Every structure is written in structure tokens, then in C-alpha cells.
Amino acid sequence: MSKRQPPGGQAPVVQRVRIRYAKRGPLRFTSHRDFARAIERAIHRANVPIAYSQGFTPHPKISFCSAAPTGVASEAEYLELGLREAVEPEQLRTALDSALSPGLDILEAVVSSTPGSLADRITAARWRVEVPGVTLSSLSSAVDAFMAQEEVLVERLTKQGRRNVDARGAVVNMAPYGSEGAPCAILDLVVRQVTPSVRPDDVLSGLSVVAGLESSAPGGFLSCRATRLVQGTLTPQGEIVDPLELDRATPAVNG
Amino acid sequence: MRGESLFPQLEQLLPQVSKPIQYVGGELGVTVKPWDSVPVHWALMYPDAYEVGLPNQGVQILYEVLNERADALAERTYAVWPDLEKLMRTYQVPQFTVDSHRSVGHFDLFGVSFSTELGYTNLLNALDLAFIPLLSKDRTDEHPIVIAGGHAAFNPEPIADFIDAAVLGDGEEAVLEITDIVAAWKAEGSPGGRDELLLRLAKTESVYVPRFYDVDYLPDGRIQRVIPNRADVPFRVHKRTTMDLDAWPYPKKPLVPLAETVHERFAVEIFRGCTRGCRFCQAGMITRPVRERSISTVGQMVKEGLEFSGFHEVGLLSLSSADHSEIGDMCKGLADQYAGTNVSLSLPSTRVDAFNIDLAQELSRNGRRSGLTFAPEGGSERIRRVINKMVSEEDLIRTVVTAYTNGWRQVKLYFMCGLPTETDEDVLQIARLAQEVIKNGRAATGSRDVRCTVSIGGFVPKPHTPFQWAPMEHPEVIDNRLKQLKQAINSDRSLGKSIGMRYHDGEPSLIEGLLARGDRRVGAVIREVWEQGGRFDGWSEHFSYQRWIDACAAVGIDVWWYTTRERKQEEVLPWDHLDSGLDKDWLWQDWQDALTEFEQDDCRWTPCFDCGVCPSMDTSIQIGPTGHKLLPLTPVNGLRVTT
Ligand code: SF4
Numbered sequence: 025m026s027k028r029q030p031p032g033g034q035a036p037v038v039q040r041v042r043i044r045y046a047k048r049g050p051l052r053f054t055s056h057r058d059f060a061r062a063i064e065r066a067i068h069r070a071n072v073p074i075a076y077s078q079g080f081t082p083h084p085k086i087s088f089c090s091a092a093p094t095g096v097a098s099e100a101e102y103l104e105l106g107l108r109e110a111v112e113p114e115q116l117r118t119a120l121d122s123a124l125s126p127g128l129d130i131l132e133a134v135v136s137s138t139p140g141s142l143a144d145r146i147t148a149a150r151w152r153v154e155v156p157g158v159t160l161s162s163l164s165s166a167v168d169a170f171m172a173q174e175e176v177l178v179e180r181l182t183k184q185g186r187r188n189v190d191a192r193g194a195v196v197n198m199a200p201y202g203s204e205g206a207p208c209a210i211l212d213l214v215v216r217q218v219t220p221s222v223r224p225d226d227v228l229s230g231l232s233v234v235a236g237l238e239s240s241a242p243g244g245f246l247s248c249r250a251t252r253l254v255q256g257t258l259t260p261q262g263e264i265v266d267p268l269e270l271d272r273a274t275p276a277v278n279g
Numbered sequence: 280m281r282g283e284s285l286f287p288q289l290e291q292l293l294p295q296v297s298k299p300i301q302y303v304g305g306e307l308g309v310t311v312k313p314w315d316s317v318p319v320h321w322a323l324m325y326p327d328a329y330e331v332g333l334p335n336q337g338v339q340i341l342y343e344v345l346n347e348r349a350d351a352l353a354e355r356t357y358a359v360w361p362d363l364e365k366l367m368r369t370y371q372v373p374q375f376t377v378d379s380h381r382s383v384g385h386f387d388l389f390g391v392s393f394s395t396e397l398g399y400t401n402l403l404n405a406l407d408l409a410f411i412p413l414l415s416k417d418r419t420d421e422h423p424i425v426i427a428g429g430h431a432a433f434n435p436e437p438i439a440d441f442i443d444a445a446v447l448g449d450g451e452e453a454v455l456e457i458t459d460i461v462a463a464w465k466a467e468g469s470p471g472g473r474d475e476l477l478l479r480l481a482k483t484e485s486v487y488v489p490r491f492y493d494v495d496y497l498p499d500g501r502i503q504r505v506i507p508n509r510a511d512v513p514f515r516v517h518k519r520t521t522m523d524l525d526a527w528p529y530p531k532k533p534l535v536p537l538a539e540t541v542h543e544r545f546a547v548e549i550f551r552g553c554t555r556g557c558r559f560c561q562a563g564m565i566t567r568p569v570r571e572r573s574i575s576t577v578g579q580m581v582k583e584g585l586e587f588s589g590f591h592e593v594g595l596l597s598l599s600s601a602d603h604s605e606i607g608d609m610c611k612g613l614a615d616q617y618a619g620t621n622v623s624l625s626l627p628s629t630r631v632d633a634f635n636i637d638l639a640q641e642l643s644r645n646g647r648r649s650g651l652t653f654a655p656e657g658g659s660e661r662i663r664r665v666i667n668k669m670v671s672e673e674d675l676i677r678t679v680v681t682a683y684t685n686g687w688r689q690v691k692l693y694f695m696c697g698l699p700t701e702t703d704e705d706v707l708q709i710a711r712l713a714q715e716v717i718k719n720g721r722a723a724t725g726s727r728d729v730r731c732t733v734s735i736g737g738f739v740p741k742p743h744t745p746f747q748w749a750p751m752e753h754p755e756v757i758d759n760r761l762k763q764l765k766q767a768i769n770s771d772r773s774l775g776k777s778i779g780m781r782y783h784d785g786e787p788s789l790i791e792g793l794l795a796r797g798d799r800r801v802g803a804v805i806r807e808v809w810e811q812g813g814r815f816d817g818w819s820e821h822f823s824y825q826r827w828i829d830a831c832a833a834v835g836i837d838v839w840w841y842t843t844r845e846r847k848q849e850e851v852l853p854w855d856h857l858d859s860g861l862d863k864d865w866l867w868q869d870w871q872d873a874l875t876e877f878e879q880d881d882c883r884w885t886p887c888f889d890c891g892v893c894p895s896m897d898t899s900i901q902i903g904p905t906g907h908k909l910l911p912l913t914p915v916n917g918l919r920v921t922t
Contacts, residue, residue: 050286050303051537053293058300058537065307065535065589071919082621095294111918119918123589125305125537156291242370247291 034076035108037085040136041116042104042268051127052097060088062128063103069123072116073109089143089267090255093223098252099131100149102142102267137274145267148196148258151213153224154249157241163200163209166235170227171198178229180220191230194222196262208241216258224250282314285372286380292366300538301329302363304377307535307588310346310353311379319461321345321353321454322376322386322423324405326398327817329357329377333534334542336596337392337429337450340529344451351458354378354386358401359408361814367408374409383409387461389423390454391442393431396794397787397817399438402427403809406441413806415443415490420472426457426486433518433565434742434854437797437805439489443477446486447857448518448565449551451527456483478511487516487857494799494853500840502798502851517858518565520898524551524572528580535588544592544625545584549577549609550902553598554890556667556879557656558869559695561741562598565859567892569883570901574605574612578909581613585622586919594625601628601635602883604903610641612909618644629654629693631670631678636685651682654693658708664876665700676715683720683729690716690731697738697757697785699749699873706760709733710767714774721777732779733768735761737788741795743859745869747852750845751792754785786824790816792842793827798853801841803834860898862891 047054054062064084067074076082085106092098113133121130136142155163170176176192196214215222228245231237241247256264293299314320323341325332332338338355345353354376359367367373374383383389383405391402403413411425412418418425427435427445435445446453460479464470471478480486491512495503507514521527533545550571553563572580581593595609603609606626613624624642628635631653639651655670657663663670679690694709713733720729737757740746761782769775793801807830808816815821831838846852848867855863865888869879882888883902893899 050290051300051305053299053303054537055298055300058539061539061543062537067589068591069586069589069919069921071915071917095299115918119920122921123919125307127305128537242291242366243295246294249290 034078034082037075037106037108039107039110040104041107041111041113042102042134042136042142042271043117043120043130044132044268045101045103046129046131047092047096047098047101048127048129049097051125052092053095054128055094056088056091059091059128060086062124066120066123067105070116070119072105072120073107073111075106075108089141089146092252096224096250096252100252100255102146102255104136104142132268134268134271136271138270142267145257145265145270146217146255148214148216148256148264149252150254150264151211151215151224152251152253153211153213153228154208155211155228155239155245156208156247156249157239157244158209158237160200160202160204160206160209162237163211163231166231166237167198167200167211169235170231171195173234176230176234178226178233180226180229189220189222189226191222191226194218195227196258198227214258214262214264224248281385282320282379282381284380285375285382288370288372289375289380292363292370292372295366296362297360298538301357302359302375302377304380305537306333308530308532309378309534310342312346312352314352314381317350317352318465319351319388319458320386321351321388321390321458322356322381322383323353324356324383324389324391324402326391326393326401326405327358328360328815329536329538330540332357333536333538333540334546335392335394336530336546336548337394339534340527341390341392341450341454342534343529343532345454345458348455348458350462354381356383356405358405358815364404364408364814374405384411384422386423387465388426388457390426390428392450393427393429395817396431396437396791397822398431399794399805400809400813400816402438403441403806404814414440416440418443418473420469424461424473424476424480428453430561430565431795433561433857433859434795434797435487435489436799436853437794437801439799440802441805442489443473444480444486444488446519447516447859448485449521450519451521451529453485453519457486481512484513485517485519488512489799492856502853504851505853505856515856515858518860518896520860520896521551522570522898522901524548524570524901525576528572528576531580531583531587533584533588533590535590542594543590544594545581545588545590546594546596547577547580547584548572548597549595549600549603549606550597553602554882554900555599555602556869556881558665558667558745558873559656559698559738559741560598561744564744564861566598567860567890568898568900569602571603571605571903573903573905573907574609574909575905575907577609578612578616582616582912591621592623592625594627596627599628599630600626601630601632601638605905605907606638608904608908610638614641614644616909616912631655631675633678633681636678636682640685650689650691651687652691652693653678655712656693656695657698657705658694658712659705661876662698662701662705664878665873666695666698667873667879669878672712672715675712676719679716679731680719680723683724688728688730690729692716692731692733694733694735695738696735696760696782697752697788699738699740699746701752703760703763706764707767709735710764710770713768713778714771717774717777727777730777730779732781735764735780735782737783737785739788739791739795742852742854743861743866745866745873747796747866748846748848748850748870751789751842752785753843754789757785757788783819787816787819787822789838789842790822790824790827793831793838796853797841801836804830804836807834858895860890860892860896862889862895865890
């Protein structure tokens with residue numbers, strides 16, 4: 025088994041691998057906790073030489089850089105693995121992907137060769153939001169009204185109770201598209217990473233706050249289908265740079 | 280269209296419910312087949328929430344053996360929580376399978392596995408959500424054949440009107456035989472419709488079809504007789520027994536959920552059956568004789584199961600795991616094989632003896648001494664003789680103290696309350712035992728850091744056990760005894776501080792008792808409770824005693840007649856026509872022996888005592904030792920790609 029550890033301590037990390045993964049289709053309902061358990065098991069199934077933390081209850085070295093909310097699909101989630109043996113990243117990608125259910129897909133693995141944390145490189149995300157039960161024209165005018173505001177306060181239910189968040193400030197760009205008469209209209213959305221984070225459903229609440237936009241679908245805006253398409257560093261030009269690009273460009277020292 | 284995916288409708292509802300992941304499937308180990316690729320379609324249900332139902336071994340095994348067949352597909356469904364139920368009713372989304380989100384009503388067979396009778400209201404709810412008529416007699420050729428299995432199927436009379444058939448005993452060969460029959464019948468063009476199919480199933484003599492049997496009652500309400508209402512079905516229906524567990528090494532591909540469930544582990548059944556003869560234990564009585572899985576097969580299953588699943592815990596399951604003839608070698612062998620890995624092994628065994636501690640020690644080499652459970656079951660030696668649990672007080676104290684001196688700080692003791700012939704005094708002995716355990720534990724370890732928790736379950740008399748004739752105690756009496764026990768435990772402040780007590784009140788047990796020994800007339804109560812909103816009756820936060828009592832009153836059922844009444848020898852019991860192999864005369868004799876506090880040995884180590892099972896079922900005890908040992912595993916290096 026791969027999990028043998030030398031007596032008297034844990035093997036050190038010799039390689040860090042950064043991974044982009046997707047949450048797709050029905051498995052977009054996986055919560056972050058569920059995904060964390062699944063990836064830990066997949067690491068065992070795939071016999072990945074993961075390193076463990078020191079201490080009485082050693083933990084596998086997995087760090088998550090992002091967590092798409094439950095119910096939201098994503099093509100661009102990131103995590104980093106600390107390994108006690110160097111591996112070939114493409115082989116790691118294949119093995120890990122085969123050890124996960126289809127719908128939780130490992131898209132890319134890159135050996136980390138640059139300093140700085142992956143999380144620091146994620147400052148914005150681009151979303152595709154299918155808004156059910158609204159027409160393209162009503163969505164368009166709501167978007168215009170929303171973008172014209174400086175601040176749009178929406179109410180969000182948190183574990184601590186209700187709180188108000190500004191849904192407008194973080195929105196860099198928002199463009200509706202689709203065809204008139206379709207069952208849902210689509211929003212292309214670029215949102216900056218802020219704390220607390222602004223999610224697509226907050227933006228939709230914002231649209232109903234400023235323009236009274238309502239959905240005729242069974243769950244209202246709750247049943248919108250959102251996909252995080254890209255995450256990365258927002259440039260002054262409004263582009264989002266892939267956070268793995270730097271590592272890809274710099275050859276790894278030990279990879 | 281039959282077999283069409285309901286996911287497009289369902290996914291609109293899922294964002295509005297809690298833990299939507301439990302409804303989407305996608306587990307490792309699932310099999311999804313095109314609907315039209317096979318003639319026989321099975322929907323399998325464990326009638327509880329996904330988090331409880333998914334780990335169920337029985338369902339996983341049937342799921343796998345059925346899907347291995349080229350001519351069948353099997354999918355799973357679980358009880359949906361009230362938040363989703365409400366939305367499904369509003370938007371007309373039927374009960375669905377999690378694998379391909381197909382409508383349960385479209386399947387040929389709907390098999391429901393009951394480990395407890397408290398799942399009955401969830402059966403009715405699932406039928407209703409599936410748009411399947413609640414009553415067997417109202418179903419047409421369009422509807423699935425509804426089949427009950429699991430331990431509760433040994434008396435399915437309370438749900439006789441709602442099911443079309445019941446299978447008693449081990450399921451793996453039974454479902455294959457049923458599949459053959461359905462496939463042949465469909466290939467012939469479904470001659471004679473549903474009735475003919477049920478008849479063919481009944482003729483196997485191991486599938487019970489309630490509609491082919493009439494129940495006559497005596498003026499006083501007891502059953503006069505249960506007889507076939509047609510000539511071509513058997514008088515008695517027999518249980519199935521799978522022999523040679525090495526030939527059935529399932530699950531090979533355990534289902535690994537994305538959602539959090541009650542057991543996150545790979546479970547291997549190391550044997551079936553138990554002949555320790557605890558008189559309250561239905562599982563032990565109806566699963567005889569003992570059939571062991573050999574150490575080699577267990578080792579192989581553990582290795583493959585872990586590789587397949589990525590789990591890091593293995594459970595070696597059975598009714599009394601320390602009794603396996605090769606358990607010592609098995610535990611040592613597995614502990615050696617997985618030493619230095621993060622795989623942990625667990626052995627749910629509650630045997631009160633030093634050997635059990637040795638095993639636990641072997642399995643917790645990495646230093647984790649989480650907790651040990653022992654089950655003396657009865658508080659006094661007298662009541663332990665009644666229930667045939669041969670443990671002396673001295674042994675019990677010595678065993679627990681040994682656990683403390685070996686590093687366990689926390690020990691759980693399991694007891695039952697409400698046992699036949701029980702008095703307040705029998706229950707109060709539990710307090711004294713716990714105090715002795717702490718006193719001796721402190722003395723032996725020289726430390727005050729030893730604890731014990733007494734956990735108390737309510738006794739429920741079950742069919743096919745020597746206690747099937749026994750009266751239940753009134754819940755008020757039980758609750759009063761538990762109150763006295765609590766006071767007795769705390770009577771000595773210093774010792775009481777180290778003793779915890781966990782218990783349930785007597786009311787849920789009474790209802791379980793009503794359902795366990797009920798007859799067909801009790802079906803009306805179940806239906807009434809369900810109509811009044813009863814769901815998830817196994818969950819204390821959903822169970823309502825008052826709802827059951829009101830339902831009994833509403834349909835004219837005397838709950839006390841079914842529960843606290845002692846049955847006489849000549850009474851026809853509702854399950855007498857269902858053959859578990861146990862000889863009714865032997866059961867009666869064992870009941871008499873209980874009353875005279877006479878103990879019965881185990882037939883694995885003493886001569887056969889003629890319980891009736893082996894000759895009537897044409898089975899025999901299958902135990903080792905085989906003398907084989909587990910060999911060290913060769914470490915595998917390199918990444919593994921699953922195909
Ligand atoms: S028939 Fe005899 S050997 Fe078989 S289970 Fe019963 S007592 Fe044991």
C-alpha cells in the first residue's frame with residue numbers, strides 16, 4: 025500500500041501539485057465537505073503518494089483554494105497536493121480522475137514551481153448563470169438598472185441570521201444574452217473575489233431589488249443553474265488570467 | 280416514456296432542499312444500464328433516509344448480484360425527507376431512483392428491505408409518491424410487483440395488504456430466482472397478467488404471496504387459521520438460506536457515497552447466523568445455522584474492497600464477530616497487513632470476555648483506544664438466565680477491569696429493560712454492577728479516570744423467537760424502572776460521577792411490538808398513521824406515540840391486546856405459516872426453559888439441540904478453522920488508474 029510511513033515521523037513534501045477540477049451536472053450538488061471526503065478517498069484509490077502532516081492525528085496535505093457553493097457547477101476549482109514522492113503530473117491527473125465519480129473531473133495537474141499561494145492568484149471569477157422563468161428583455165432592463173447603481177444591498181441568510189451584503193460593488197461586468205422566448209435567459213457575469221463573497225444568487229436578488237425582476241420557475245431564482253467558468257487574477261483590462269499559467273511557464277526544479 | 284430520467288424536473292427542486300447530494304446518485308460502484316437493454320427492472324429500497332440506507336449491506340449485495348446479470352438492471356431508492364416530499368407532491372415528481380432518476384412505478388419489481396417494522400409508514404409514503412396504488416388488490420399489470428424482504432418479512436402480516444409478496448431469509452439467490460421467473464414470464468408475453476406471475480412466484484414455496492392466503496378469526500379475536508385460498512400454492516412458505524459464503528463474496532464493489540452517511544467504512548460480513556441462543560434475539564434465531572466466510576476470502580475481500588473504495592475503515596461484521604472460528608488469526612493477520620497505514624479495523628463485538636479485549640487490542644495497535652462495548656443485556660444473573668446470556672457478575676467485572684487496565688478509559692455496557700419476568704430489582708442491579716465496575720476499575724488502575732456508560736434498550740418480543748408468546752411490559756412501568764435506576768446510579772455521588780446513562784423511553788418499543796407481532800388487521804393502523812402524517816418512525820424527532828395510539832382508536836385496534844397480552848401454546852400465531860425452520864415445539868420448550876431459568880448451550884460447541892433448522896432447511900453448520908493464515912501484502916508502488 026502507498027500509505028506506509030517511515031517510523032518516527034512523516035515523510036517530507038518533495039513535490040507540490042496544483043490541480044484544476046470541475047463539478048458538473050448532477051454532482052454540482054456536492055457540498056465542499058462532501059468533495060473533501062471524496063478527494064481523500066480518491067487519493068487512496070489512486071495510490072497517490074500523499075504526504076501527511078506531523079502530529080497525533082496526521083492529515084493528508086490537501087489545500088483547497090476555492091469552494092463553489094453547493095448546487096453551483098464549476099469548470100475552475102483549484103486545490104494543491106503535497107506529495108512525498110514526485111510523480112508525473114499528467115499520470116496523476118489520469119489516476120485521480122479515474123478514482124472519482126464522473127462529474128467530479130480532474131482537468132489539469134501542474135507541478136508548482138513558483139512561490140506564492142494559489143489562493144492569492146484568485147481575485148475574480150467569470151460565471152454563466154441560466155436564469156429560468158424570465159424573458160431576455162426583462163433581464164436586460166434589470167441588468168441596466170443594476171449596473172447604474174453604486175451599491176445594491178441584498179439580504180442573505182447565513183448561519184448567524186440575516187445580514188445585508190452589497191451585491192453591486194463586486195460585479196465587474198454583467199451581460200445578458202439568449203434568445204427572446206426561450207425558457208431561460210443567460211447572464212455572463214464577472215465578479216471580484218471579496219469577503220463575504222458575492223454569489224450569483226446574490227446578484228439575482230439584486231436584480232429583483234432594483235428592478236423587481238421575478239422568475240416564474242418552480243423554485244424561482246433558487247433553481248437557476250450557475251457555472252463558474254473561469255477563476256484567476258483580474259487584470260486592469262478586465263481579463264482573468266489562469267492561476268496555473270505561471271507554473272506552467274516555469275519548469276519545475278524537481279518535477 | 281418508461282424508464283425516462285426525471286432529473287430535469289428534480290434538479291429544479293433540489294436547490295430548495297437540505298443535503299441535495301443524497302438524491303443525485305453518482306456514487307462509486309453504481310451501475311447504470313439503458314432501460315431497454317434488459318427485460319427485468321428492479322427498484323430496491325431501504326425505507327429510511329439515504330444516510331442510513333446507503334450503507335445497508337443487504338441492499339448493496341442485491342444491487343450488485345442483480346446488476347451482474349445481463350438480463351436485469353437494479354437501481355436504488357430511499358425515503359425522501361419531508362422538505363423534498365412536499366415539493367414532489369406540489370410539482371408531481373414521482374418517487375425516483377437515485378441511479379438514473381427513473382420513476383419507481385415503471386419498474387417490474389419494487390423490493391423493499393425492512394430491518395425494522397418502524398419503516399412501514401415509509402413504505403406507504405414511497406408507494407404513494409410513486410403513484411403505485413397502496414393496496415395490492417388495486418394494482419394492475421402496469422405496476423411493479425412490490426416485494427418485502429429483510430428481517431421484518433418473517434412476519435409481513437401487518438403490511439400484507441400493501442405488498443404483493445415477501446421473501447424470507449437470504450436474498451441473493453432469491454432475487455436471482457425471481458428474476459428468472461419474471462424474465463421467462465415476460466418472454467412468453469406475460470400470460471395471465473399479474474396474477475399468473477404471482478402464482479409462479481408462490482409455487483417456488485419460498486415467495487409468500489399474502490393474497491393467496493385467507494385468515495379466519497375466532498370470536499375472541501385470535502386467529503383460527505391461515506389457509507391457502509387456491510389449491511396450487513403451498514401451505515407453508517420457507518425461508519432461503521445461502522450456503523457457502525465463500526462463493527458469494529459480495530459486495531465486491533461497495534457503493535461509496537458522496538454524501539455523509541452513518542457508516543463510512545467497508546464492511547465485510549465474516550459469518551451469518553448465530554446459535555448463542557439469546558432468547559430475545561430474532562436475528563440469531565432466523566439466520567441459523569452459522570455459516571462462516573473463511574479467513575482467506577475475508578482477507579481477499581478486505582484487500583479488494585479497500586482498493587476499490589478508498590475507505591480507510593474496515594468493519595468485520597456479524598451477529599457476534601468474536602465467535603468466528605478463526606477470528607484470532609484474522610484480526611492479527613489484518614492488523615499485520617495494514618500496520619503502518621492509515622487503515623483502521625473495527626470488530627463490532629460485545630462479548631463479555633478477556634478474549635474480546637485481546638482482539639480489540641490487536642485491532643487498535645496504533646494506539647487508538649476509542650471505546651469498548653460489552654453487552655450483558657440483563658442486570659441480574661437471574662434475568663440473564665431467563666434470556667440465556669451466560670455471563671456471571673464476576674466475569675463481567677473482571678472483563679471490564681481488564682479493559683481499564685489495558686488502557687481503555689471508557690466502556691459502554693448494554694442492557695435491556697422490559698424483559699419477560701423482569702422486576703424492578705433486576706433493573707436496579709444494573710446500577711450496582713456499574714458501581715462495582717467503577718470501584719474495581721479505580722482500584723486496579725489507581726486512577727479516577729475510568730468511566731462507564733450504561734445504555735438501555737427496550738425489549739420487543741419478536742416472531743420466531745422463544746419470547747414470541749411473552750407479554751410486553753406497559754411503557755409506564757418501564758419508564759418508572761428507568762427512573763428508579765437513574766436514582767440508584769446517582770445514589771453514590773462519587774461513583775455516579777463516572778457513570779453515564781443512556782436510554783429511550785418505553786413508548787416507541789410498544790409500537791414496534793405492535794407491528795412486530797401484529798396480524799393483517801394492524802395494516803389499518805399503519806395506513807391511518809401514514810395518512811395523519813406519520814413518516815420516519817424510527818427517528819425520535821419524527822415518531823409520535825400519540826399518533827399511533829390515536830390511529831389504533833380510530834380503526835378499532837386494541838394496542839394492549841397485541842402487546843401486553845401473553846399468548847398461550849395453542850394460539851395460532853400470525854406467522855405460523857411462514858417457516859423459519861425453527862420447530863414451534865422447540866421454541867415453546869425454550870420459552871418454558873426461560874421461565875424456569877434453564878440455560879441452553881451453543882450447538883457449535885455442544886451437540887445439536889434440535890432447534891429444527893438444519894433438517895427442515897437441509898442445511899448444516901459451516902465453520903472452520905481452515906488453518907489458513909493471511910500472508911503479508913506486497914506494497915504496490917505507483918499510481919493506480921481505475922478502469
Ligand atoms: S438444528 Fe441443531 S445444529 Fe442446526 S442450528 Fe439447530 S441446534 Fe444447531
